[in-house]
Amino acid sequence: MTFLHAAFPHSRLRRNRQDEWCRDLVAETHLSVQDLILPVFLRDENAPRTIDAMPEVFRHTLEELKDLCKKAQNLGIRAVILFPYTDPALRYDDGKEAWNPNNLICQAVRVLKDALPSLGIIVDVALDPYTSHGHDGILKNGEVANDETIEALIKQSLTLAQAGVDVIAPSDMMDGRIGAIRKALDQEGHQHVRILAYSAKYASAFYGPFREALGSLSLLGKANKKTYQMDPANAREALREAAQDVLEGADMLMVKPGLAYLDILYRLHEQFPMPLFVYQVSGEYSMLKAAAEKGWIDYKKALMESLIAFKRAGATGILTYAALEAAEFLQDKGHDQ
Ligand code: PBG
Numbered sequence: 001m002t003f004l005h006a007a008f009p010h011s012r013l014r015r016n017r018q019d020e021w022c023r024d025l026v027a028e029t030h031l032s033v034q035d036l037i038l039p040v041f042l043r044d045e046n047a048p049r050t051i052d053a054m055p056e057v058f059r060h061t062l063e064e065l066k067d068l069c070k071k072a073q074n075l076g077i078r079a080v081i082l083f084p085y086t087d088p089a090l091r092y093d094d095g096k097e098a099w100n101p102n103n104l105i106c107q108a109v110r111v112l113k114d115a116l117p118s119l120g121i122i123v124d125v126a127l128d129p130y131t132s133h134g135h136d137g138i139l140k141n142g143e144v145a146n147d148e149t150i151e152a153l154i155k156q157s158l159t160l161a162q163a164g165v166d167v168i169a170p171s172d173m174m175d176g177r178i179g180a181i182r183k184a185l186d187q188e189g190h191q192h193v194r195i196l197a198y199s200a201k202y203a204s205a206f207y208g209p210f211r212e213a214l215g216s217l218s219l220l221g222k223a224n225k226k227t228y229q230m231d232p233a234n235a236r237e238a239l240r241e242a243a244q245d246v247l248e249g250a251d252m253l254m255v256k257p258g259l260a261y262l263d264i265l266y267r268l269h270e271q272f273p274m275p276l277f278v279y280q281v282s283g284e285y286s287m288l289k290a291a292a293e294k295g296w297i298d299y300k301k302a303l304m305e306s307l308i309a310f311k312r313a314g315a316t317g318i319l320t321y322a323a324l325e326a327a328e329f330l331q332d333k334g335h336d337q
Contacts, residue, residue, distance in 0.1 A: 029311040031304070033076035033330050037122065037277070038323035040068060041213050042104050043085045053209035054282060055289045057321050059085050065108055066115050075327035079120030081169065081319060082108055084129050085215050094138050095127035099155035106163035113164045122196060123165045125156050125181070126172040134211070134220030136172040136228065144228055146174050153177055154184045161190040169254070171198040173228040179248030196277065197250035200238035200264050203229035206257045206283030213282070238264045242272055250274070252316075257281040259306055262313045269314025278310045280320040288322070300329055 005011065016026050043049065043059035051057055060068055069080055084104045090097045097103050105123055112121055126136040127149070133139060137149030149172065157168050168185075170177050178197050185193050203226045211217035230237060242253055253272060255265045256279035265278050284306070292299035303322050310318050320326065 029308060031307050031311055031326075031330065033327045034078055035307075035311065035315075035317045036077050036323040036326055037317055037319045038072050038077055038080045039083060039319055039321055040065065040080050041083050041085060042108050044087060044104060047085050047087070051209065051213045053212050053286050054321065055286075055293070057213070057285070059213065062104075062108055062111050066111060069112060069116055069119055072324060072327070073116055073119050075324060075331065077323055077327055079122055079167075080112075081122040081124060083124055083210075083214060084108075085213065086129050088215065091130055091132045091219070093132050095130035095152060098127055098130045098152065099159040101159050101162060103159075106159060109160065109163040109165050120166050121164070122167040122169050123160050125153055125160070125168050125170040127152060127156070128211075128216050129214050131216075132219065133223070134216035134218075135223070136225065137174060144174075146176070149174050150177050150180045154181055157181045158184060158188055158190070161185055161188070161193045165193065167194040167196050167252075169196040169198060171201060171256075173198070173201050173225075173230070175244075176248070178245045178250050182249035194251040195249065196252040196254060197242075197245035198256055198279075199242040199245045199250070199253045200255045200261070200268065201229050202232050202257065202261065204232065204257050204260075204281070204283070206260070206281045208283055209286045210282035232260070235264055235267060239267060239271055242268050242274075246272060246274060252277060254279060254319075255315075258284055258310060258318070262309060265310065265313040265315060275316045276314060277317050277319060278313075278315040280306065280310070280318060280322070282321065285321040300325075304329060 016022055041059040043061060045061055047059060049058050082105055086097055109121055112119060128134055128136045135144050137144035138152055153172060160168060178195060252275040253268060254277040255261055255268060258278045258280040269276055288299060288302055291297040307318055307326060
């Protein structure tokens, strides 16, 4: 970098670091509770509540959902993103439960819109909670078929819009799905429904605990999602993915997972004047929890450090399973980090 800069001993960078008030004053980035989006898993009464690989994260019934979201809102969290654990009896090859207007997610959207009208409701769009094979789309000759899947995603999106969702977040990584969903929403009078595009979503091992939560892990078996999710080796390709989503009408972009993809987050932030979100995914959360359980790291400090890293790299906001904890940490002001 070329700029005028006094040399040592005139310049001493430690001078600004000597007390907390000054460190706070010169901090370049800040984390606020308004940056946080809470992912929530849903279940019907018969489904198990606990998730082995995600300590302190649960699947919630509609009744429990209301209490959880009330708590989140009281802490200052502005939005949640919903994921269903679907009854295995309702999982079909084509994932048709996704466009059942009375499915668990649609019920949840209606419950929340009624109980907490000022809470933002985001719903993930993809078929994996609903398919018998655990893939995000419809299979043809054993492969996820792009255009057939888009038709299904359109039905899913319209059903969600009808139920009253605020933001649709396609996480399926089909080509052309943002434009197709936007067009269908507009044709049906849902111009106000926003699209948060999972633009740069990588084929990642860090999704394991989430798939357990959804019940899709065992269905997927040894299969993987590499023909539609991105290769972790690629960064420039993420710019093309994001550019397409922007051109197709995305309102907001997302990078996922988080910490292992900070360079992608930074590049998208530099390249696109768009609201940009990052997903601290299940495996990232579980690693923090597991190391903390062993007494090997300080959970609070490690969590808050990872969250400020996302802000530093350019995130507008963060989806994290630790949103409630982080909100509480931000509240007890004596931040001793
Ligand atoms: C579904 C979806 C996944 C996640 C969000 N939406 C899993 C996957 O693509 O297999 C992962 C979230 C997490 O791990 O926390 N398309």
